[in-house]
Amino acid sequence: MKRHKPPALPDSMFGWIIPLIKINQQQLVDNVGLDAVVMLQFIVMAIKLFSCCSFFGVVALIPISVTRGNITEANVTSTLDRLAITVLEDASHSLIAYLIFMYLFCFLTFFFLHQNFRTFLFLRSEYLLRLSKTLPCRSVMVTGIPRRLRTDEALADYYQHLGIGQVESAHVVRHIRNLNSLLKKRASALANLEKAYALYWGNPCPIPDYDPDRILDDAQLYQRVEMQQRAIEQDGNAIREQNATFLSGLVDLPGRLSHASGRKTRRPQIRPGWYNFCGKKVDMIDYYTEKFDDLDRQVCEARQSGEFEMTNVGFVTFQHMSSALIASQIAINPDPFNCRTMGAYEPRDVLWYNVIIRGRERLVRETLVWAVTILLSFFWIFPISAFSTLTSVDTLQRVFPKLVDAADDSPILQSIIQGLIPTLAVNIFMAILPLIFDALGHIQGIRARSAIAEATFSKYFFFLLFNVVLVFTIASTITKTIEELINHPAEVANLLGTTLPAVAPFFINYTILQGMLLMPMGLLLFGALIVRGFTHVFLCKTPRDYAQNRTPWSFDYGTGYPAPLLIFIIVLEYSTISPIILLFGAIYFCITYIVYKYQFLYVYFRPYDANGAAWNMVFPRVIVGMIIFQLTMIGLFVLKKYIVLGVLCVPLIVITVLFKLVMDAAYKKNCEHLPMQLLRDKVSRLPTHHDAAKETSSSKSHDTASTPPSLAATPATDSDNDSSDDDDSSHDDDQAKKLVDSASSAQNRWQRAVHFASSKASLQPQTSDAASLRPGQPLERSQSRHKRVVLDEDDYEAIPDRRTDYRQPPMMLNPGILDTGFKKYGNPALVGVLPQLWLPVKCPASGEIRQPLDRSKRLSSSQLHNERGQSSGHLASDLARMLRRAESAARHRAASTLTGIGGEESGSGSHHSNRSVVPVDTHSNRHEPLAKEDDNKAP
Structure with missing residues (x-):
């Protein structure tokens, strides 16, 4: 990298970890963009939450299970079972402690979610203020353009006369299938x-x-x-x-x-x-x-013919970001579905062959894709159910009796058969899904690559939650449940109360496998090495082939987000059922933070940025996970014949729903759009050309004293060149450090965002072009x-x-x-x-x-x-x-x-030609x- 180069790391075995962790947030924003920083912030939030919860789980809940539990029951077969809530007697007063810590864990989750939400809003506002003069921040995408406006000039003139600001340019998308x-x-x-x-x-x-x-x-x-x-x-x-x-x-x-x-x-x-x-x-x-x-x-x-049919989609670029913000939040046209205006994607983010898809065709595509997704959800139940039966000793005894007999003599083999093999099978089988969902996103007609990543995120997480957590949990006990239902119908409640938490060892193994094996393997990039190595040796012939094969890949947030989010929900759900999972959850997120931070800085390339939009999808899914956790505990308390504790869990569900509604009312609008006040404050802080000339002529006037030096020097414009960015880099880094270390009150945070964005040069420096060859x-x-x-x-x-x-x-x-x-x-x-x-x-x-x-x-x-x-x-x-x-x-x-x-050979006296x-x-x-x-x- 020529600019914003990440610091070089030591090449020792583990000496690179501490320097990597010390790289501050401002460097991350400059180097890898807001999307990566928001994801790392979520991982840091999980580390804080589960570190606190694991302390209480290890110090309080596990000793209760060890000292008050009945370990002589037949279903207590491993050390993990002795540490779980399963060993407690029915209606035991020790269950009250689990209710108290369930409330504590939920309120800790509320606290860290609220803290992370405010941090996200601060980072996003600061980031957008610094990018306020860039093309995407000043542009909107318009759909449903009427025929009379389907030219660049007509569309620009239409938005110009709305009175919301000067229009810089407009572009109506063309049909170019043959091209x-x-x-x-x-x-x-x-x-x-x-x-x-x-x-x-x-x-x-x-x-x-x-x-x-x-x-x-x-x-x-x-x-x-x-x-x-x-x-x-x-x-x-x-x-x-x-x-x-x-x-x-x-x-x-x-x-x-x-x-x-x-x-x-x-x-x-x-x-x-x-x-x-x-x-x-x-x-x-x-x-x-x-x-x-x-x-x-x-x-x-x-390309030069210009004979292309105009579509009903276009892009309008204003001279100021405030105009784009206003246009994207108001009703533009009184006719239904006409001139629907939204914030524009980056030009590199747009999928131009999907932009031209018309509304009716898009609706049909979306319906078909969701139908396929629902069918896929049900068909995927069967292989997941088959894998889940491997965790049952009775099933293995019927299918592989000799293998079970050999495992009885070897505890290591027994752990591999019941813990590692099913977990690996589930992970491998679920890894196929992102490829299917990406293809479905393109077929669906989604207009941007980042939007496809969000759609993949949504579908993939739903699959993981539905199949891995719910289906796997039920399918692993469904055979035994049916047998007991036939033989002893009155014992079904007791059976469910003891068998549902019995799947906790699988999810502990799942968390350990993800954190200790699969996540560290991300540093080795085995898949990339195999694919690119084969391509390099057997397929590459030209310089373009070799350069294309070595192009850095971009991080796929649609695949990268669901796995940590699923682990977050699994750890939270089983935090009181088997508290030891909290410790492994904290370890998992520590390893994930190191791996992802290294990959963002030194492995992956950032072709575009979605301004941290994925957090708007993470937050509601965490709330869903919390509700699943609370419902599970209600059922567990009821089945443990302590109905009062189950009833006392109901208010927590109400509190969780109210927390979600309050957070949406308070912050959802600011998550979608930059507040106009912050943009106004930034513009008011920028010096005019007259003020700059006045400050230059008078060496030390009262105007200079009242204006920050960083503002008095040069206004942040799009024409800032590379040299100006390099000269001011040390000053900007010192200023960023002062901002991060300042007071943390809400008013000061927003003022710092405005002040930093006003004094910072443009995030995207302009390149200096060499002299071109003119025609002729x-x-x-x-x-x-x-x-x-x-x-x-x-x-x-x-x-x-x-x-x-x-x-x-x-x-x-x-x-x-x-x-x-x-x-x-x-x-x-x-x-x-x-x-x-x-x-x-x-x-x-x-x-x-x-x-x-x-x-x-x-x-x-x-x-x-x-x-x-x-x-x-x-x-x-x-x-x-x-x-x-x-x-x-x-x-x-x-x-x-x-x-x-x-x-010469036939003639004499001739000399040989040289x-x-x-x-x-x-x-x-x-x-x-x-x-x-x-x-x-x-x-």
Whole structure:
């Protein structure tokens, strides 16, 4: 990373843990965004809660079970059973202690939830105030646009005349289904063309004087020289000779490739039929060059045609964030479903192929997806029930009697069979679900990637809660319950009171397995190593393949949130049934905090941020978990024949519901929108240009004394460059530390948020673009044609290695479009940056240390010309023709040299020619148009 680089960690076995924990919250916000910080705050809340609860559980509840329980009962078979509430006698007065601590645990949960809610609101407000000038904060998404407003100008004019603020721009989304297909085909043809060059020259290319930038420069100038030579053909031999000499220099470079590599290079061939297995062999470079050139021409013409149908969805960007806040919270149009306005997603977050789905189609999709989800919920019961029966000794005795007999002699084997195997089976089986839910989210027509993550979060958590907690608990005892119901119908209540808590050992093992095994394995990234290792060895051929394979993944909050949240609810539910689980729950969240914090800072890439929206989904689910916990305790007290305690639990449910309602009434609106007062206070603190000039002219006036120095220096604008951010970084860090260490009252917290956001420079510094090549300007030989394109909002900078130099960003967000330049709302298929031809990299010398490409070789997205006149399709064609002509010229020189050698051998007194023989490929296909044209032009 170039900016906001996380501190380097020690490379010792465990020495990196303490420095990682010491990284403060402000660094986390700057480096990984608010989504990650909010998730870590939830984990910290769980650590605090379960650490406090585990103290009371170990000191108070466990001694009660050990000293007052009846351990001679038949259902007490393990040490964990002796520590649970199960061992207490029916109607024992010791159950009163469990009621008291249930109230205590619930009120501690209320306290930490309220504290975490306020912390979230403070962080979110501070974060949004710092981003108030960015595009997403000043924009809204409009759905249900009437036909008369379905142009950019009409939509902008409509919102301009509403009187809520100046409109900066408006964009109505277009239908581009055919263009998406062309972009995918173009990207596929380009990938195959790059593979052909990699097969021909090798990647890395071992030729000493190989230079991909020089080759592409030659290809770009090749056509210009040919046109110039034809234009001045009658002007004299001198000019013709000069151009011929220059052209010879251009074509000699590819011609020297075979000679310098020390081996005979054979042009790759391919069968263009069905999956490359049928048809006559053709030259691979020529075939994919023509295919790519044709698709590139079609893409460029389609993008410039402007003949796209307008949809009923658009984006409006205002000059100020306050206008967007007002527009997203008021009724815009009196007609039903017209001009529904909401806060806009980031441009990189938008799923443009789902935005264009119409309302009726979206409704049908949502209905079908939810129907599939409900059916999946019921069908998933059967495998989970099968796994749960493995925890029953009676079931194992009937199915695997020999295995049970062997386990009786080995306590370790018995623990593995009854504890580890069912837990692993459930975890593996449930890991399939996120993939299904992600696919359902795309089918459902959800408009943003973050919204799909939220939908996956919702569905996946429901599955985990329903199948792992409820179904597993019931299914593990259902067989025995039915048998007892038939034989002794009056004993059902006693049976449920003793068998339902009997599943607690499984969930203790589940928590231990998650915390001690599965979560630490996240640091090893076994899945990524296996997948990427296989791809690297067997599938990667070109520099783009290697760069794409090494692109950092983004953290999937839809999969990452449900597992810790489920553990939170499990630990809370069994906190009084088996208090030892509180200790393992605290350990689990401590390990989870370390693993997730490391992954956020050093492993995963943040392509977009949802401003911590997931907390709005976490809070109500914690409340649901608390109600399940309270209902469980009511049933347990009733079944333990202490009905009074069960009745005394009912007020706690009422208190929990009231707590949820009060928190929603107090904070829900502020969770969805930034309070206008904070934005107003920030604007009032910013100096005007007149005030800034006045302070500059007067060295020390009373205005300077009344205005904070950080505000008097420079107002926070979008035009702040990298250098200003770097110069002020130390001052901003000191200021952030003072803010965090200040008083914690509510009024001071909001004032600090406003003050910090006002004095802080823009969170997203603007990159400094290099000078672009204007149309018609000659390309200098010192300029690099194949520039590196970096993600504008990206701090990551990869170091070139042996097989790739990371010249271009990957294509992870939109097929056929580079992940760069998303600074405005518009379908990337229309305004995105197209990938360019990426030749093999040069093989580094022995012992050479590769460095990142310098700033002169980077090119901003605004400087890339996607017009047909400078398209990469013509560039690829020029390169192929130049290469063919070079090979043809080399063959002529080789034939002339051989003729000369034969003449010298037959004559006397002749000296040998000192011109080297360049070995060329004689297996080239001569029947392709490129080959014919170049052979005819050969000198």
